[in-house]
Amino acid sequence: MDKNLEKMSALYDGELSQNEMQEIIKKMDSDESMRNAFYKFGLISELMQRHSEQQKSKITYLQNYYRKLNPLFTNLVTAAATVLLTLIVLYQFDDDRFKVDKETSFRLSSAISSDQAKIQLLNADQNIMEHMIQIMQSNQSNKSQQLSKNWIPVGFSVSPNNPNQYSNGRNNLFFHLENKQLGIKNVKYFKANNNWIYLIPLKDGRLLTAYGDIPPSIADQMIQSIYQRN
Amino acid sequence: MGVSKGDEMLINEIKAGNEMAFEALVLKYTPKLMSVLTGYTKSKDHAEELCQKTFIKVWQKINTFKGESSLFTWIYRIGINLAKNDFASRFSKNSKFTESLDQDQYDFPEYRSPETELIAAESEIKMMQFIQSLDEDTKTAFTLREIEGRTYDEIAKILNCPIGTVRSRIFRARQLILEFMNQENILNG
Numbered sequence: 304m305d306k307n308l309e310k311m312s313a314l315y316d317g318e319l320s321q322n323e324m325q326e327i328i329k330k331m332d333s334d335e336s337m338r339n340a341f342y343k344f345g346l347i348s349e350l351m352q353r354h355s356e357q358q359k360s361k362i363t364y365l366q367n368y369y370r371k372l373n374p375l376f377t378n379l380v381t382a383a384a385t386v387l388l389t390l391i392v393l394y395q396f397d398d399d400r401f402k403v404d405k406e407t408s409f410r411l412s413s414a415i416s417s418d419q420a421k422i423q424l425l426n427a428d429q430n431i432m433e434h435m436i437q438i439m440q441s442n443q444s445n446k447s448q449q450l451s452k453n454w455i456p457v458g459f460s461v462s463p464n465n466p467n468q469y470s471n472g473r474n475n476l477f478f479h480l481e482n483k484q485l486g487i488k489n490v491k492y493f494k495a496n497n498n499w500i501y502l503i504p505l506k507d508g509r510l511l512t513a514y515g516d517i518p519p520s521i522a523d524q525m526i527q528s529i530y531q532r533n
Numbered sequence: 534m535g536v537s538k539g540d541e542m543l544i545n546e547i548k549a550g551n552e553m554a555f556e557a558l559v560l561k562y563t564p565k566l567m568s569v570l571t572g573y574t575k576s577k578d579h580a581e582e583l584c585q586k587t588f589i590k591v592w593q594k595i596n597t598f599k600g601e602s603s604l605f606t607w608i609y610r611i612g613i614n615l616a617k618n619d620f621a622s623r624f625s626k627n628s629k630f631t632e633s634l635d636q637d638q639y640d641f642p643e644y645r646s647p648e649t650e651l652i653a654a655e656s657e658i659k660m661m662q663f664i665q666s667l668d669e670d671t672k673t674a675f676t677l678r679e680i681e682g683r684t685y686d687e688i689a690k691i692l693n694c695p696i697g698t699v700r701s702r703i704f705r706a707r708q709l710i711l712e713f714m715n716q717e718n719i720l721n722g
Contacts, residue, residue: 305708308704308707308708309700309701309704312700312703312704312707312708313685313700313704314539314557315561316539316678316684316685316703317537317538317539317540317542317543318539318684318685318700319539319542321542324542324543324546324554325546325551328546328551328553328554328557329553331553331556331557332553332556338556338560340711341557341560341561342560342563342564343711343714343720344561344707345560345561345562345563345564345565346564346652346720347660347679347707347710348564348565348679349564349565349568350652350657350660350661351661351664351676351679351680352679352680353568354657354661355680
């Protein structure tokens with residue numbers, strides 16, 4: 304029965320050969336429970352697609368939510384929230400699995416534009432979203448704890464204007480370190496426009512947020528190094 | 534977007550006179566069409582009537598389908614035209630409305646109202662929560678298929694796994710959702 308249902312599922316997706324299709328359609332004709340299941344496949348599909356559409360309107364809702372949350376939020380802040388909300392959560396990973404290869408890049412680029420990614424972000428912990436928006440809007444250098452110099456990627460040097468900003472001449476990276484965990488156990492990273500936000504929970508209970516135009520291929524080494532030295 | 538490979542095979546079978554293939558097509562697209570028509574008519578009974586008429590027309594006209602649009606787009610257009618004609622004829626029979634009928638009154642609502650939903654709202658929420666709770670691998674494959682409309686081959690490349698695994702994950706998702714629907718008594722009987 305399961306084999307038939309699996310074939311029917313593939314039929315629904317148009318992924319059967321002509322012969323298999325004829326065979327399974329014949330079986331469906333004499334089996335009401337199969338026809339009932341096939342109808343429900345359509346129902347589930349309709350439900351998912353409609354909810355996916357509704358998720359888009361949630362972006363507007365959340366924009367308003369953030370404006371209410373802090374009336375001082377400027378249009379710029381709202382724009383940043385929208386960027387985060389629409390360009391989305393990418394990937395969660397364990398530090399020991401954090402290797403960015405070609406396949407991962409493909410997967411990530413697909414995830415950026417996927418509705419699933421949007422859904423994931425919209426369902427993400429609001430505390431994380433609020434934290435990221437705050438970090439993006441303000442470098443909060445005065446609130447950040449001092450960083451270990453060992454954590455700075457090779458080739459980057461500190462900005463004279465901001466002790467938490469580092470540059471290698473082409474890329475900029477901001478760090479923010481505080482006693483906050485946000486319930487994150489593994490490194491998470493997010494992409495917003497050309498910038499990446501890395502949330503790195505440290506073993507001592509603090510949260511390091513790195514933000515800048517540093518792609519995962521560069522951040523990988525940095526995060527490995529932080530974990531080795533923390 | 535043209536017709537998908539799967540639908541094309543189904544259409545060829547129907548064109549060859551395979552009534553079972555037509556039944557499969559009806560089962561596949563009824564929920565989507567009902568969703569659209571209930572949104573238009575605001576009446577489940579009326580939508581069911583129009584849905585039946587639509588599929589009769591699909592059966593009669595299938596030989597004229599050229600595959601320039603997706604199959605559902607074609608079915609959708611037939612359904613909407615029938616709904617519009619039906620709506621207009623209902624009003625024209627009623628002299629009270631005929632005189633004052635203006636263009637605005639022909640505008641159909643775009644969205645469904647709660648009372649015309651195919652599944653009760655609370656059941657929908659439960660189902661969506663259940664789908665969200667599926668394990669990541671299953672959910673990702675299923676979402677790529679259902680929301681993004683990716684083929685198994687594309688999903689296999691994205692997830693870096695064999696096509697057979699994609700097929701089983703998508704089936705697994707559907708199987709678990711069906712079991713959940715049975716357990717919660719959603720749409721049974």
